Amino acid sequence: MRRELYGPDHEAYRETVREFLDREVIPYQHDWDRDRWIDRAVFARAAKAGIYALQIDERFGGSGEPDYRYRMVVCEEVARANAYSFGLTISLQDDLVLHYLLDLTNDEQKERWLPGFASGELIGALAMTEPGAGSDLRGIRTTARRDGDHWILNGQKTFISSGIMADLVVVAARTDAAGGSGAFSLFVVERGTEGFERGRKLEKIGLPAQDTAELFFHDAVVPAANLLGEEGRGLQYLMSHLPRERLGVTAKAIANTRAIFELTVQYCKQRNAFGRPLTGQQHVRFELAEMATEIDIAEAYADKSVLAFNDGELTPVDAAKGKWYVSELQKRVIDRCLQLHGGYGYMTEYPVARAFVDTRVQTIYGGTTEIMKEIIGRDIAK
Numbered sequence: 401m402r403r404e405l406y407g408p409d410h411e412a413y414r415e416t417v418r419e420f421l422d423r424e425v426i427p428y429q430h431d432w433d434r435d436r437w438i439d440r441a442v443f444a445r446a447a448k449a450g451i452y453a454l455q456i457d458e459r460f461g462g463s464g465e466p467d468y469r470y471r472m473v474v475c476e477e478v479a480r481a482n483a484y485s486f487g488l489t490i491s492l493q494d495d496l497v498l499h500y501l502l503d504l505t506n507d508e509q510k511e512r513w514l515p516g517f518a519s520g521e522l523i524g525a526l527a528m529t530e531p532g533a534g535s536d537l538r539g540i541r542t543t544a545r546r547d548g549d550h551w552i553l554n555g556q557k558t559f560i561s562s563g564i565m566a567d568l569v570v571v572a573a574r575t576d577a578a579g580g581s582g583a584f585s586l587f588v589v590e591r592g593t594e595g596f597e598r599g600r601k602l603e604k605i606g607l608p609a610q611d612t613a614e615l616f617f618h619d620a621v622v623p624a625a626n627l628l629g630e631e632g633r634g635l636q637y638l639m640s641h642l643p644r645e646r647l648g649v650t651a652k653a654i655a656n657t658r659a660i661f662e663l664t665v666q667y668c669k670q671r672n673a674f675g676r677p678l679t680g681q682q683h684v685r686f687e688l689a690e691m692a693t694e695i696d697i698a699e700a701y702a703d704k705s706v707l708a709f710n711d712g713e714l715t716p717v718d719a720a721k722g723k724w725y726v727s728e729l730q731k732r733v734i735d736r737c738l739q740l741h742g743g744y745g746y747m748t749e750y751p752v753a754r755a756f757v758d759t760r761v762q763t764i765y766g767g768t769t770e771i772m773k774e775i776i777g778r779d780i781a782k
């Protein structure tokens with residue numbers, strides 16, 4: 401079936417993205433993985449080339465382009481390039497952090513942060529998870545206490561993507577010790593803040609170049625002017641912005657699943673066993689047929705989600721359906737594709753092997769598969 405998501409402008413943009421990745425990312429990926437660090441200058445070049453932060457208004461240096469299809473094009477090209485660590489950092493900017501900055505900032509904050517974000521000089525992170533609170537954000541224990549013109553933050557975050565690289569960290573902290581859903585607020589904690597320390601760069605099974613870190617706040621002194629939105633509404637803000645993060649996972653998942661599947665089809669056509677290509681075996685053809693069908697059907701849902709998001713109609717439940725289903729499909733398909741590669745699938749120089757470890761986290765971050773099912777199930781049962 402013909403896919404009707406894109407128009408000529410998106411396809412022209414695809415060329416720009418592809419050319420950028422070929423020139424600025426693919427030649428350096430191996431070094432970044434080895435160094436466990438991405439040269440941050442690439443983000444300024446990416447922002448300048450319009451690879452991310454398109455949504456930011458022109459007066460702050462962006463393009464004022466909210467169409468999520470451009471973001472989808474980036475996901476597809478990143479998948480083609482196997483540039484997962486780079487791609488996740490871009491995704492964190494566009495799918496996580498930027499929306500808080502666009503939706504919740506006042507004029508003074510916009511002036512302060514958006515130009516740097518649009519130029520790629522400021523890298524952001526979002527810090528919700530703590531050692532004792534992941535799926536259940538109501539368990540957050542980091543506190544923020546008002547002290548004159550400042551808030552004093554105490555606590556710890558973990559698993560924070562870009563936690564080391566980030567210049568701006570959106571931090572969820574408890575501002576009312578009595579508890580309840582009105583107990584949280586969001587703060588932008590900037591690089592160099594007194595009492596804010598980065599902990600270990602965590603060792604992961606995949607995404608080696610993408611830093612994931614612990615963050616510590618020991619009487620961290622955050623200006624009152626860095627409160628995002630209204631005091632006490634942090635949990636509501638997190639809940640209302642999570643659908644965008646989940647759409648980001650869905651977009652990455654479908655793009656990557658298709659890219660690996662297509663590579664695998666080529667592999668199976670070229671690889672011979674028992675005197676014929678692997679595709680000469682009915683079992684292999686059935687494997688490919690099942691995957692092709694599931695990918696087409698999942699892609700239709702992902703495309704529909706993108707258009708619904710563009711129209712402001714993607715509900716938290718619909719975003720949860722896409723997130724769990726497509727990321728679980730990704731996990732299954734990549735595992736089957738790896739098997740079809742035989743021993744070569746286990747070699748890190750093959751894209752399927754990289755995808756196997758780099759994308760395993762997709763069913764975990766952004767809310768686990770089980771939590772997505774909770775969201776959907778509770779809605780059905782209410």
Ligand SMILES: Cc1cc2nc3c(=O)[nH]c(=O)nc-3n(C[C@H](O)[C@H](O)[C@H](O)COP(=O)(O)OP(=O)(O)OC[C@H]3O[C@@H](n4cnc5c(N)ncnc54)[C@H](O)[C@@H]3O)c2cc1C
Nearest residue numbers: 526527528529533534535559560561764765766767768770
């Ligand atoms: C590489 C990586 C990057 C990340 N980046 C960020 C980031 O940038 N910012 C950030 O804030 N966080 C980030 N996270 C954290 C991530 O969002 C959490 O790990 C995730 O939400 C799960 O929380 P947890 O690890 O505490 O698991 P837990 O909540 O302890 O869950 C453990 C298991 O129990 C299941 N479970 C829990 N509750 C239920 C329930 N009610 N019903 C059924 N099953 C349940 C879960 O599904 C899971 O399988 C990242 C994590 C990783 C691994």
